[in-house]
Amino acid sequence: MTLYDNLLIECDENDIEVYEMKMSTKGLYSDNVIWINKSITGIAKRGCVLAEELGHHYTSVGNILNQSKMNNIKQEKRARSWAYEKVIPLNKFIEAHKNLISSKFELAEFLSVTEDFLDEALERYKEKYGLFVEFKGFTIRFEPLAVFEWFEYKNF
Missing domain, CATH: 1.10.10.2910 (Arc Repressor Mutant, subunit A)
Incomplete structure (x- = not known):
């Protein structure tokens, strides 16, 4: 759908x-x-x-x-x-990251939005959060767009 x-x-x-x-x-x-x-x-x-x-x-x-x-x-x-x-809630950026989406075109297609809408959403998120936001163990950076997953280091 x-x-x-x-x-x-x-x-x-x-x-x-x-x-x-x-x-x-x-x-x-x-x-x-x-x-x-x-x-x-x-x-x-x-x-x-x-x-x-x-x-x-x-x-x-x-x-x-x-x-x-x-x-x-x-x-x-x-x-x-x-x-x-x-x-485009924040978790969609994480889903895209997990699905190995690697370009703005692919991301817009994955989200079923236009590239312009995606760009405007990213600008709004930068206004709201700054250049990045921590979300559910991930860091979403809005410019340039990137998602980083953090893990807990344990001495074994």
Whole structure:
């Protein structure tokens, strides 16, 4: 199942309607309804857009279309952050490491996201954690991206 399919299931379980139609933006959310631009090609890109719009459902209030207002900018960032953490939680970097994923292209494909979405998620993680984070016995370094597994040294 694709990211897009999984998110559609989540929407259905939460009584959020999703429609695909031609529009001038990638996506839009309002009052438990998400619209996705029908012209978006590629299932990974559709999944990324749906994740962000679902992020608006969980994090945004009111009309935030005017991005010249600071509160609207903050809500947009919060929705995108929600999407990055939903779609690419830290454990996914560890899974990719264990699956010997070795390039950004392979990682994006493994995660079912676009490379742009992956880059934006990495930037957000750097803002949140700095250049690296310790997570479940691993160190995830965000720039350049790398995962290190630590082990406990014991004298035998």
